Amino acid sequence: MHVAFELNGARVEADVESRTTLADCLRHHLLKTGTHVGCEHGVCGACTVIVDGAAVRSCLMLAVQAEGGRVLTVEGLSDDKALSPLQAAFRKHHALQCGFCTPGMLATAHALLTEEPDASKDRIREVLSGNLCRCTGYIPIVEAVFEARAAYRK
Ligand code: FES
Ligand code: FES
Numbered sequence: 001m002h003v004a005f006e007l008n009g010a011r012v013e014a015d016v017e018s019r020t021t022l023a024d025c026l027r028h029h030l031l032k033t034g035t036h037v038g039c040e041h042g043v044c045g046a047c048t049v050i051v052d053g054a055a056v057r058s059c060l061m062l063a064v065q066a067e068g069g070r071v072l073t074v075e076g077l078s079d080d081k082a083l084s085p086l087q088a089a090f091r092k093h094h095a096l097q098c099g100f101c102t103p104g105m106l107a108t109a110h111a112l113l114t115e116e117p118d119a120s121k122d123r124i125r126e127v128l129s130g131n132l133c134r135c136t137g138y139i140p141i142v143e144a145v146f147e148a149r150a151a152y153r154k
Helices: 022-029 083-091 101-113 122-128 141-151
Strands: 002-007 011-014 048-051 052-056 070-072
Touching: 011 022, 022 048, 048 101, 052 101, 083 101, 083 141, 101 122, 101 141, 122 141
Parallel strands: 002 070
Antiparallel strands: 002 011, 048 052, 048 070
């Protein structure tokens, strides 16, 4: 099946099977490998991307469901020249170690702060609770997202 949507601001097209997930379409057809695939059944959050403003698990969404939509992946969070304020806060607070969860964490946090730039630490913890990290203990991730809030108020 043919699918076309906006990916990180540019129109893309792909020929996929009807059963192809958005995650596999992004990684294997469009070569955007920043989106990671862990559990492949909606538990870990590593595959989280933003579709039409909402954080979604791309392993649970079919590629054809993205037809005509706007998809934002970790590659679209910053230009090639500099880290985004959210990414810079992750670096500052050592909010990643192996980095496998990081694209999903960034996508989830970006969607949250775009909608709720005054999110409390409790709210940040609640929203990030759907993203699993085996390395950091979460505290630096919450600190990073909390610090990045200022950039979303502008
Ligand atoms: S790979 Fe999608 S939630 Fe784990
Ligand atoms: S940094 Fe390794 S899983 Fe989160």
